[in-house]
Amino acid sequence: MENFADRLVEAIKEKGNPICVGLDPRLDKIPAEIKRKAIAGGDKTPLAAAADAVLEFNKGTIDAVADLVPVVKPQIAFYEIFGHEGVRAYEETLKYAKEKGLITIADAKRNDIGSTAEAYAQAFLGEVSFFEDADEVITPIFDADSITINPYLGWDGVKPFVEECAKYGKGIFSLVKTSNPSSGDLQDLEMADGRSIYEVVGYLLDSWGANELGKSGYSFVGAVVGATYPEQAAKLREIMPHNIFLVPGYGAQGGGAEDVKPCFNKDGLGAIVNNSRGIIFAYEKFEMAPSEYGEAARRAVLEMKEDLARVL
Amino acid sequence: MENFADRLVEAIKEKGNPICVGLDPRLDKIPAEIKRKAIAGGDKTPLAAAADAVLEFNKGTIDAVADLVPVVKPQIAFYEIFGHEGVRAYEETLKYAKEKGLITIADAKRNDIGSTAEAYAQAFLGEVSFFEDADEVITPIFDADSITINPYLGWDGVKPFVEECAKYGKGIFSLVKTSNPSSGDLQDLEMADGRSIYEVVGYLLDSWGANELGKSGYSFVGAVVGATYPEQAAKLREIMPHNIFLVPGYGAQGGGAEDVKPCFNKDGLGAIVNNSRGIIFAYEKFEMAPSEYGEAARRAVLEMKEDLARVL
Numbered sequence: 001m002e003n004f005a006d007r008l009v010e011a012i013k014e015k016g017n018p019i020c021v022g023l024d025p026r027l028d029k030i031p032a033e034i035k036r037k038a039i040a041g042g043d044k045t046p047l048a049a050a051a052d053a054v055l056e057f058n059k060g061t062i063d064a065v066a067d068l069v070p071v072v073k074p075q076i077a078f079y080e081i082f083g084h085e086g087v088r089a090y091e092e093t094l095k096y097a098k099e100k101g102l103i104t105i106a107d108a109k110r111n112d113i114g115s116t117a118e119a120y121a122q123a124f125l126g127e128v129s130f131f132e133d134a135d136e137v138i139t140p141i142f143d144a145d146s147i148t149i150n151p152y153l154g155w156d157g158v159k160p161f162v163e164e165c166a167k168y169g170k171g172i173f174s175l176v177k178t179s180n181p182s183s184g185d186l187q188d189l190e191m192a193d194g195r196s197i198y199e200v201v202g203y204l205l206d207s208w209g210a211n212e213l214g215k216s217g218y219s220f221v222g223a224v225v226g227a228t229y230p231e232q233a234a235k236l237r238e239i240m241p242h243n244i245f246l247v248p249g250y251g252a253q254g255g256g257a258e259d260v261k262p263c264f265n266k267d268g269l270g271a272i273v274n275n276s277r278g279i280i281f282a283y284e285k286f287e288m289a290p291s292e293y294g295e296a297a298r299r300a301v302l303e304m305k306e307d308l309a310r311v312l
Numbered sequence: 313m314e315n316f317a318d319r320l321v322e323a324i325k326e327k328g329n330p331i332c333v334g335l336d337p338r339l340d341k342i343p344a345e346i347k348r349k350a351i352a353g354g355d356k357t358p359l360a361a362a363a364d365a366v367l368e369f370n371k372g373t374i375d376a377v378a379d380l381v382p383v384v385k386p387q388i389a390f391y392e393i394f395g396h397e398g399v400r401a402y403e404e405t406l407k408y409a410k411e412k413g414l415i416t417i418a419d420a421k422r423n424d425i426g427s428t429a430e431a432y433a434q435a436f437l438g439e440v441s442f443f444e445d446a447d448e449v450i451t452p453i454f455d456a457d458s459i460t461i462n463p464y465l466g467w468d469g470v471k472p473f474v475e476e477c478a479k480y481g482k483g484i485f486s487l488v489k490t491s492n493p494s495s496g497d498l499q500d501l502e503m504a505d506g507r508s509i510y511e512v513v514g515y516l517l518d519s520w521g522a523n524e525l526g527k528s529g530y531s532f533v534g535a536v537v538g539a540t541y542p543e544q545a546a547k548l549r550e551i552m553p554h555n556i557f558l559v560p561g562y563g564a565q566g567g568g569a570e571d572v573k574p575c576f577n578k579d580g581l582g583a584i585v586n587n588s589r590g591i592i593f594a595y596e597k598f599e600m601a602p603s604e605y606g607e608a609a610r611r612a613v614l615e616m617k618e619d620l621a622r623v624l
Contacts, residue, residue: 024428027442046449050442077424077431081440083403083453087396109424111462112389113492113560116336119389128393130339130362137358141395150423152464153490154497178465180425185466189512192502197509200501248425 003214004146004171005222005244009269011070011103017305018269018312020105020246021065021297022276023074023093025054029281031290034060051085054078057293058093061280064294066100068301071272073105073246094144105173105246106144111157118160120147126164146171148224148246151201158208162221166212171220171244174208176201176236179226179249188232198232202239209243218244218270225263227255227273234262237270245271250304251278261311268312275304315526316458316483317534317556321581323382323415329617330581330624332417332558333377333609334588335386335405337366341593343602346372363397366390369605370405373592376606378412380613383584385417385558406456417485417558418456423469430472432459438476458483460536460558463513470520474533478524483532483556486520488513488548491538491561500544510544514551521555530556530582537575539567539585546574549582557583562616563590573623580624587616 012018027035030053038053039046062072074093079086097104110120122128124147129138149161151174161172177187177198187198195203202223209221219242225233227249236245245263249255250273263271278285282300283293324330339347342365350365351358374384386409391402406416422432434440436459441450461473463486473484489499489510499510507515514535521533531554537545539561548557557575561567562585575583590597594612595605 046442047451047453075424075428077422077428077435080399081431081435081453082442083435084396084399087392087399091395109422109462110389112387112421113490113565116387116389119393123389123393123395130358130394139359141359141393150421150462150464152462152487152498153492154494154499156492156494175464178425180465180468182466182468185516186464186509186513187466189509190504192504192506194504197498197501201498204497253425 001167001169003212004165004169004220005218006214006216007169008070008103008171008244008272009216009218012269012272015068015070017069017308018272019069019301019304019308020071020073020272020274021061021069021279021301022107022274023058023061023072023280024078024276025057025280026078027053029290030054030057031293033291045085047082047085051079051082051089054082054086055089055092059096060294061297062097062100062102064298065279065301066102068298068305069102071103071105072097073107073274075107075276091142094142098143104145106142106147109148109150109175111150111153113153114156114160117157121160121164125161125170126168144170146173146222148173148175150175151204155208162208162212165220171222173222173224173246174205176205176223177225177229177232179228179253179255183226183229199235199239202236205243206240213242218242222246224248227260227263228253230259230262237262237265241265247271247273251275257307257311260308264312273308275300279304313479313481315524316477316481316532317530318526318528319457319481320382320415320483320556320584321528321530324581324584327380327382329381329620330584331381331613331616331620332383332385332584332586333373333381333591333613334419334586335370335373335384335592336390336588337369337592338390339365341602342366342369343605345603357397359394359397363394363401366394366398367401367404371408372606373609374409374412374414376610377591377613378414380610380617381414383415383417384409385419385586387419387588403454406454410455416457418454418459421460421462421487423462423465425465426468426472429469433472433476437473437482438480456482458485458534460485460487462487463516467520474520474524477532483534485534485536485558486517488517488535489537489541489544491540491565491567495538495541511547511551514548517555518552525554530554534558536560539572539575540565542571542574549574549577553577559583559585563587569619569623572620576624585620591616
């Protein structure tokens, strides 16, 4: 089974950029014609129609950017908002992205005690078996290439994910230093040994992923490090030389190319930079029609690629 | 809108115990006849059948314990393992429990940056509006009474939940000191001021919920504190006098009545104690037939009630 980090590094090299497109759809920004088409027919529930509109919008975005970027990351909250119908659209979005050759990150920030984390890990990364009494069925469920997780519960909440990753060639990205304004409430507090909590989490993650290096020298255990805190990112880059950073906060959240630079290693690798609203709703920024969202997304990706190339 | 803490305290007093039944179904422990019935008909997918079996099993458990306990807590990982069909069973489980007069906790450990946390909060606790162009539809989605959340991102990842709670009379339980063996990897580390991380989180939570007190004197901002760490629980009880503790770890995870005692205030209130496997699969412990799981669950609840009454 190929190491996830190697697959990711290959895809970054092939596409010539480390851009991750965040598929965080919002119904009020989806073109009216897509919504009208989703309602048409009339025999589905409003929630099913909403979910179908989201899926259709995502497919348009994926079609527009699949040849340009290595990775997409649908954030599951924007699907769960439509209940199980939304989760269906989430599954189908992951599947469609995979068919188009993209690496997927299920942005779900899951975590729990060991036995529960195991269920999440099987659902999102592995396979699930059921109905042993009748015919046994073994099937992947979400089948994402990777998932974001939360480190608060310590190793035994992370281990089941690492095990599924090793078995299925998948990856994880654990929160370390998040991009939001109040991430420092907890993460920046000073420990007895002078380090900050986010640094301690960085060391923990480095140790959790130490045995999981691919040929590329990177581990399938990655880290979420916000573009909005470049100084902290520079420290973390030193602490975790082998972990790939998933970097949110570029674009709408205020981070620029200079801010993401410290997330990369000297080889120009070691990070992927996410942009959600700045790409999928780029039609607003470019003052284009909503129906031209695919073209706008493409243009936004090309601009972002150029922006990042200045500093890498 | 009645404060969630008041509703919870009333239900605890009415039922005369603080037991929360964890609805964490596992297909291999569900009676064969329920699974056979779920498969029958043959026109549904195996995943839909699995989800139906889970729902049916839950209904049986709920019917058996609804007059005895105040709260149930379905853990969403055990539903997501069947993809969107599982999430459908999750929605229906919450709905059924509510119809039977139970208070529900969506055990989902959700959290993210503000704009994303808002989507989770709306989906799980509030209402969602969509299709403005056609008829506008506003509907609750999961409509749980409360949800478990993760505090790692700080206040702006918690605030959207607090806002929905205030608006809809709902509650949250944030992780503070979790019940798993390696919860100390991060939570027990010593800060510069001598406190542990879990204590700092306790202080943060106390401040986040300080304005949300009901007539009962308790806040709708609750805390998850494991029964497996009674010393830490005692410290947290002092730090957070107004926050209701959701206490996992009793039963299968090794905690007993003496261990949960420190989670309660002197008034005998301030905590609810969860038991999942020890109740829903109690037929194993009592060496009863799987089909008698409801009766066994009832017996397990009554034993647990007696056990807790010894120390409260």
